[in-house]
Amino acid sequence: MFEAVELGRKVDRETWDRVTPGLRVDLLNAQFELRSADFPVLIVLSGDDRLGVDDTVNLLHEWLDVRYIETFGLGAPTDEERERPEFWRYWRTLPRRGRTAVYVGGWTLRAIRDRMGRRIKKVEFERALERIRRFERALADDGALVLKFWLHLPKDQHARRVRQSRRDPEKAWRVDDVDRRLLRDYDEAMRVVEHALRRTSTVEAPWIVVESTDRRHRALEIGRRVLESIQRRLHGTGEYRRADVAPDLTSHAESAGAERLVLDTVDLAAVVGREEYEGRFERAQAAVHRLSAEAVDRGVSSIVVLEGWDAAGKGGAIRRISAALDARHYRVIPVSSPTEEELAHHYLWRFWMPLPRAGHIVLFDRSWYGRVLVERVEGYAREGQWRRAYEEINEFEEQLVEHGIVLLKLWLHISREEQAARFEAREKTPYKKYKMTDEDYRNRDRWRAYEQAVHDMVARTSTEIAPWKLIAANDKRHARVTAMESLRDALEQRLR
Amino acid sequence: MFEAVELGRKVDRETWDRVTPGLRVDLLNAQFELRSADFPVLIVLSGDDRLGVDDTVNLLHEWLDVRYIETFGLGAPTDEERERPEFWRYWRTLPRRGRTAVYVGGWTLRAIRDRMGRRIKKVEFERALERIRRFERALADDGALVLKFWLHLPKDQHARRVRQSRRDPEKAWRVDDVDRRLLRDYDEAMRVVEHALRRTSTVEAPWIVVESTDRRHRALEIGRRVLESIQRRLHGTGEYRRADVAPDLTSHAESAGAERLVLDTVDLAAVVGREEYEGRFERAQAAVHRLSAEAVDRGVSSIVVLEGWDAAGKGGAIRRISAALDARHYRVIPVSSPTEEELAHHYLWRFWMPLPRAGHIVLFDRSWYGRVLVERVEGYAREGQWRRAYEEINEFEEQLVEHGIVLLKLWLHISREEQAARFEAREKTPYKKYKMTDEDYRNRDRWRAYEQAVHDMVARTSTEIAPWKLIAANDKRHARVTAMESLRDALEQRLR
Numbered sequence: 001m002f003e004a005v006e007l008g009r010k011v012d013r014e015t016w017d018r019v020t021p022g023l024r025v026d027l028l029n030a031q032f033e034l035r036s037a038d039f040p041v042l043i044v045l046s047g048d049d050r051l052g053v054d055d056t057v058n059l060l061h062e063w064l065d066v067r068y069i070e071t072f073g074l075g076a077p078t079d080e081e082r083e084r085p086e087f088w089r090y091w092r093t094l095p096r097r098g099r100t101a102v103y104v105g106g107w108t109l110r111a112i113r114d115r116m117g118r119r120i121k122k123v124e125f126e127r128a129l130e131r132i133r134r135f136e137r138a139l140a141d142d143g144a145l146v147l148k149f150w151l152h153l154p155k156d157q158h159a160r161r162v163r164q165s166r167r168d169p170e171k172a173w174r175v176d177d178v179d180r181r182l183l184r185d186y187d188e189a190m191r192v193v194e195h196a197l198r199r200t201s202t203v204e205a206p207w208i209v210v211e212s213t214d215r216r217h218r219a220l221e222i223g224r225r226v227l228e229s230i231q232r233r234l235h236g237t238g239e240y241r242r243a244d245v246a247p248d249l250t251s252h253a254e255s256a257g258a259e260r261l262v263l264d265t266v267d268l269a270a271v272v273g274r275e276e277y278e279g280r281f282e283r284a285q286a287a288v289h290r291l292s293a294e295a296v297d298r299g300v301s302s303i304v305v306l307e308g309w310d311a312a313g314k315g316g317a318i319r320r321i322s323a324a325l326d327a328r329h330y331r332v333i334p335v336s337s338p339t340e341e342e343l344a345h346h347y348l349w350r351f352w353m354p355l356p357r358a359g360h361i362v363l364f365d366r367s368w369y370g371r372v373l374v375e376r377v378e379g380y381a382r383e384g385q386w387r388r389a390y391e392e393i394n395e396f397e398e399q400l401v402e403h404g405i406v407l408l409k410l411w412l413h414i415s416r417e418e419q420a421a422r423f424e425a426r427e428k429t430p431y432k433k434y435k436m437t438d439e440d441y442r443n444r445d446r447w448r449a450y451e452q453a454v455h456d457m458v459a460r461t462s463t464e465i466a467p468w469k470l471i472a473a474n475d476k477r478h479a480r481v482t483a484m485e486s487l488r489d490a491l492e493q494r495l496r
Numbered sequence: 497m498f499e500a501v502e503l504g505r506k507v508d509r510e511t512w513d514r515v516t517p518g519l520r521v522d523l524l525n526a527q528f529e530l531r532s533a534d535f536p537v538l539i540v541l542s543g544d545d546r547l548g549v550d551d552t553v554n555l556l557h558e559w560l561d562v563r564y565i566e567t568f569g570l571g572a573p574t575d576e577e578r579e580r581p582e583f584w585r586y587w588r589t590l591p592r593r594g595r596t597a598v599y600v601g602g603w604t605l606r607a608i609r610d611r612m613g614r615r616i617k618k619v620e621f622e623r624a625l626e627r628i629r630r631f632e633r634a635l636a637d638d639g640a641l642v643l644k645f646w647l648h649l650p651k652d653q654h655a656r657r658v659r660q661s662r663r664d665p666e667k668a669w670r671v672d673d674v675d676r677r678l679l680r681d682y683d684e685a686m687r688v689v690e691h692a693l694r695r696t697s698t699v700e701a702p703w704i705v706v707e708s709t710d711r712r713h714r715a716l717e718i719g720r721r722v723l724e725s726i727q728r729r730l731h732g733t734g735e736y737r738r739a740d741v742a743p744d745l746t747s748h749a750e751s752a753g754a755e756r757l758v759l760d761t762v763d764l765a766a767v768v769g770r771e772e773y774e775g776r777f778e779r780a781q782a783a784v785h786r787l788s789a790e791a792v793d794r795g796v797s798s799i800v801v802l803e804g805w806d807a808a809g810k811g812g813a814i815r816r817i818s819a820a821l822d823a824r825h826y827r828v829i830p831v832s833s834p835t836e837e838e839l840a841h842h843y844l845w846r847f848w849m850p851l852p853r854a855g856h857i858v859l860f861d862r863s864w865y866g867r868v869l870v871e872r873v874e875g876y877a878r879e880g881q882w883r884r885a886y887e888e889i890n891e892f893e894e895q896l897v898e899h900g901i902v903l904l905k906l907w908l909h910i911s912r913e914e915q916a917a918r919f920e921a922r923e924k925t926p927y928k929k930y931k932m933t934d935e936d937y938r939n940r941d942r943w944r945a946y947e948q949a950v951h952d953m954v955a956r957t958s959t960e961i962a963p964w965k966l967i968a969a970n971d972k973r974h975a976r977v978t979a980m981e982s983l984r985d986a987l988e989q990r991l992r
Contacts, residue, residue, distance in 0.1 A: 080853065084851045084852075084899065085901075091848035092848065097840045126623070130626060131891075134891050138844070142842045344594070345592055346590065348634070352583075353587070395630050395634070402581070403581040405581075
């Protein structure tokens with residue numbers, strides 16, 4: 001999830017100066033129009049970047065007409081509040097239709113803090129997350145526009161901030177014990193956060209995770225999201241009105257010079273020499289062979305999802321992995337356009353069907369992610385359908401993982417140029433030519449749209465229980481050995 | 497919940513013979529039309545009446561064209577099934593669009609059985625129920641029509657059946673240990689069932705609880721519900737298509753001579769003589785006085801909901817209860833048409849606001865139930881709004897109860913004749929005349945519609961954590977003393 005917002009997105013002062021005046025005018029206009037609208041707006045500002053949250057609140061107050069927004073700090077509950085059910089404090093502050101309320105921190109952050117501070121048990125945490133879903137659903141069903149921002153700072157930035165505060169007494173007061181504790185338990189904390197965001201990211205109120213390192217980027221991203229969401233809600237039609245207005249987790253502010261997407265973090269220069277390859281590959285293959293046999297004995301099954309650009313080498317990786325396996329115990333499921341029978345069912349149906357028996361491995365050559373990739377980009381799925389899919393996929397994968405299945409999700413990444421070269425080579429190779437269709441060329445035209453879809457996919461489905469692994473595949477040896485080693489590591493971790 | 501289906505509804509043979517031929521033709525026609533429809537139908541048949549479920553399955557097979565339905569028994573999972581995540585067995589059996597699948601027992605019953613057999617912990621039970629909600633929501637979002645029937649048999653009928661099986665060897669094979677155990681732990685079992693049905697009764701897939709005592713009534717009720725739901729789905733338009741087609745929990749089959757509703761179970765002849773009244777009332781009042789003072793000390797707050805027909809005596813009951821309380825610690829909230837400010841919020845907002853502080857009591861003269869009563873009947877709320885309300889109300893009340901608040905819900909019931917007499921008396925009493933409005937008379941015209949709304953309200957919101965108490969109020973003394981004693985009992989139970 002957070003890998004999609006650790007991109008180093010930045011906005012320079014020039015862009016900022018050029019863009020913000022217009023944005024501020026638009027925001028004020030939207031706010032004016034909102035006054036006579038029949039829905040309220042709730043903006044939840046929270047995140048691991050506490051200071052970023054505070055700054056953003058102040059900025060919104062500067063940018064918006066404060067007569068029509070109200071901001072709630074929601075620190076420790078008052079006596080009054082403790083004497084009522086927990087959500088009383090949220091209900092009493094709900095804005096009326098046409099008005100906006102900003103919640104600093106908010107209900108989900110509170111549940112996360114309670115859990116990290118061990119004030120509530122796992123069961124109570126789950127219960128709290130369920131309550132949050134129901135609360136937000138009730139509001140959304142009633143028409144409310146619920147915008148939830150999570151401001152994320154990478155670990156090194158947290159560390160830098162704490163270091164700076166030690167050196168600079170003037171900044172020190174802004175960094176407190178909470179920040180220091182967070183830094184100390186960062187990895188564990190982020191697991192809890194990912195879990196909470198996954199569970200409370202619904203089609204009616206999805207989390208929008210924002211990269212918080214650069215102040216200007218953060219401000220523009222949030223300002224734009226608020227503006228767009230209100231505008232779409234005021235004027236949008238769309239099949240899926242609710243989802244329409246809750247924009248995607250990470251669509252970025254283009255004109256702000258923040259065009260990096262998650263695939264840009266993959267180092268495509270990664271190369272593995274022939275000699276190194278042979279050693280590493282053989283060892284990994286032998287390990288996979290041994291581990292998969294042990295998995296058969298112990299009844300541990302595995303699912304490997306291979307996704308990636310056309311010609312990225314999915315087939316090659318699958319052939320090599322399957323060569324390490326006993327033919328009786330694995331199965332490859334090539335996924336292409338759904339059959340008539342498959343179309344007559346829920347889209348997940350065809351992926352439930354081939355789930356492996358105990359001890360077996362299923363390799364998916366493309367997968368259920370088609371819903372949020374090709375079907376989204378090519379318009380085969382309606383907006384409501386692919387937006388719902390993130391939640392449904394997370395639920396599906398949770399069931400797999402909770403059943404004890406090893407779930408490995410690999411994306412093979414190549415550059416556009418590399419793809420062009422491989423297409424050309426295919427055209428020239430008689431036995432590979434059949435692989436090329438018109439569609440392959442069409443897909444190339446939408447490269448950018450696919451990149452955005454991959455980005456959103458990683459942001460929303462790379463979870464603490466089923467993370468995505470993005471593999472550089474311009475170099476085939478690098479791709480193959482990394483895929484094999486990833487499977488080895490996944491099996492080892494489960495069987496250990 | 498179950499009080500709404502313990503009415504002794506029956507269908508005589510004559511009615512049965514008259515009605516079933518037409519119903520069967522209609523069902524076959526609907527089934528034929530369904531074949532080219534773009535949605536599948538899932539019928540879940542489960543209940544505490546195991547034999548009734550079996551009989552109903554056989555009947556559906558007799559009535560429907562079996563080429564287009566498939567029935568799944570779903571007993572103990574097979575090896576194949578145990579090796580996959582639990583829901584695999586449900587996914588693999590999902591019908592394609594245009595087809596119907598009948599599930600005998602089904603996923604919720606399985607969770608209930610696991611819980612009753614102590615095979616899963618409370619946490620796992622909650623998790624299972626959440627998974628069920630998500631599963632059904634995913635199917636409904638994809639267009640599926642999900643009809644879930646719970647066949648309920650009152651305790652005395654269960655007992656009768658077990659007794660009969662002892663006497664009649666030919667019937668004995670149909671009653672097994674499961675039935676005997678159920679009878680032994682009946683009350684506990686029904687609490688678990690109510691909990692599960694409450695948690696999995698959603699607007700997209702609500703439970704339809706069916707009175708199972710009379711074979712013919714049960715069959716007609718289910719047959720009609722299936723027919724109506726498919727027809728409404730095929731041809732309905734409606735704002736809220738999903739909910740539209742999933743009919744209400746207990747709307748009954750009128751022409752089948754089964755017109756009894758839950759209010760008909762209230763014995764309106766109940767009378768309390770003056771002398772008895774004075775003794776009982778004084779004792780109850782003194783107890784409430786003492787207990788409410790103890791509640792103040794211990795910080796236990798209470799909410800009393802008074803609902804009932806116009807002129808049923810809500811005001812009188814409230815005056816008498818409040819006379820037993822310390823004026824500093826209680827508050828009466830009279831609920832009438834929402835203000836402009838209230839309309840500008842979620843309808844529950846105005847009921848969250850006045851929740852009592854620790855130790856205090858709030859008496860609601862009418863309440864949040866207006867949504868599913870007057871707003872439903874008079875059309876002030878759209879169908880989607882009042883249908884969603886059942887779930888939202890149950891969630892709201894769960895939060896109250898979990899916070900430790902004493903929640904008492906009273907319905908004061910009077911006959912239509914009694915109401916007419918009281919209206920007349922009001923017209924003649926100068927200081928009561930102001931109470932009468934045109935609306936009161938208009939409401940009388942919709943008596944039957946209100947009765948149905950009350951019935952559905954009890955069926956869906958009388959839960960194991962917040963049951964409704966229906967009080968006979970033709971006799972004012974009976975109503976007042978019962979209300980007072982109910983509060984005493986509720987306080988006693990909580991403070992004990």
